[in-house]
Amino acid sequence: MTTQEPARPGLPAAEQSSPAHSGRPAAERLSPVSRTAVAVARVRAYESAQPDPLFTDPYALAFVTAAGHPPRPGGAPLGPFAQRLLLHGILRTRHYDDRLLAVGARQVVLLAAGLDTRAHRLPWPDGTRLFELDLPPVLAFKDRILAERGARPQCERITLPADLTDPGWPELLRSAGFDPGQPAAWLVEGLLVYLDADQAAQLLTTVGELSAPGSRLLVEKGRDTSRTPVEEGLTEMTALWRGGLGPGTADWLDTHGWTTRFTALDELAATHGRLLPPGVAGGEPSGFLEAVRS
Ligand code: SAM
Numbered sequence: 001m002t003t004q005e006p007a008r009p010g011l012p013a014a015e016q017s018s019p020a021h022s023g024r025p026a027a028e029r030l031s032p033v034s035r036t037a038v039a040v041a042r043v044r045a046y047e048s049a050q051p052d053p054l055f056t057d058p059y060a061l062a063f064v065t066a067a068g069h070p071p072r073p074g075g076a077p078l079g080p081f082a083q084r085l086l087l088h089g090i091l092r093t094r095h096y097d098d099r100l101l102a103v104g105a106r107q108v109v110l111l112a113a114g115l116d117t118r119a120h121r122l123p124w125p126d127g128t129r130l131f132e133l134d135l136p137p138v139l140a141f142k143d144r145i146l147a148e149r150g151a152r153p154q155c156e157r158i159t160l161p162a163d164l165t166d167p168g169w170p171e172l173l174r175s176a177g178f179d180p181g182q183p184a185a186w187l188v189e190g191l192l193v194y195l196d197a198d199q200a201a202q203l204l205t206t207v208g209e210l211s212a213p214g215s216r217l218l219v220e221k222g223r224d225t226s227r228t229p230v231e232e233g234l235t236e237m238t239a240l241w242r243g244g245l246g247p248g249t250a251d252w253l254d255t256h257g258w259t260t261r262f263t264a265l266d267e268l269a270a271t272h273g274r275l276l277p278p279g280v281a282g283g284e285p286s287g288f289l290e291a292v293r294s
Contacts, residue, residue: 037114043089105185112191124155136161192244200244222249258291
């Protein structure tokens with residue numbers, strides 16, 4: 001594993017390492033948006049503990065525990081939206097696992113990698129280089145827990161602390177060995193909803209510029225966040241949603257050099273024999289996009 005500590009122009013003050021932070025445990029330094037990575041790890045820990053899991057993440061529980069969160073989502077009964085989000089997180093993890101391996105690119109980039117441990121738990125083909133980008137405190141926390149457990153990646157793993165709304169990240173990626181002349185698989189999982197439309201469009205424009213023909217991009221379909229139901233236990237997270245490109249994500253990609261395919265959450269639930277809780281009334285079907293660079 002390689003961790004590069006770049007110059008980080010434009011990082012928000014809360015994300016910079018500073019002497020004031022040095023005595024505090026890494027998890028406490030996570031900003032609210034970065035704590036959402038712990039929420040996703042909690043979903044993965046939950047599924048990993050089920051009798052017939054769709055995936056097993058052997059590190060998810062360690063992240064959740066070290067961050068001081070309760071180990072299982074929802075001590076109290078979950079509302080319908082929380083149930084749907086839980087299954088969405090489970091099916092999303094399995095779907096992206098399957099698709100990343102099926103794509104078979106030797107360059108894989110996880111934008112906003114959070115506490116994703118695919119580098120460690122998936123059987124990557126020989127020669128795979130996997131780049132993880134996220135805000136510095138998240139990667140520092142993650143690497144500490146992985147090191148404590150002696151975790152070994154199944155590919156060449158390169159972690160790049162960066163703010164993805166800062167224009168400096170592509171140069172960081174290139175200097176770390178990413179080759180824009182070769183096809184890549186990009187995963188943008190659980191990020192765009194935390195960006196506004198301009199930030200999301202800028203990020204995807206940059207991804208397009210770095211993508212050789214045949215590159216793939218995996219991303220959520222996008223949701224209309226103005227219709228987000230208010231449910232106890234979820235507001236800390238949903239209050240951070242800024243919408244990204246919303247339900248227009250596929251159209252945006254199709255008019256910016258990509259050809260997209262949609263996989264509905266309901267279809268994945270049926271494939272894996274999972275019962276999906278009822279959708280939000282009037283809501284569009286949620287799911288996942290896979291885009292191929294033309
Ligand atoms: N993709 C991971 C997963 O599914 O487990 C993490 C998803 S989590 C919901 C959102 C992640 O986005 C957090 O790890 C957070 O730190 C990261 N993030 C949010 N804004 C970011 C930014 N401007 N630059 C880099 N990472 C960012």
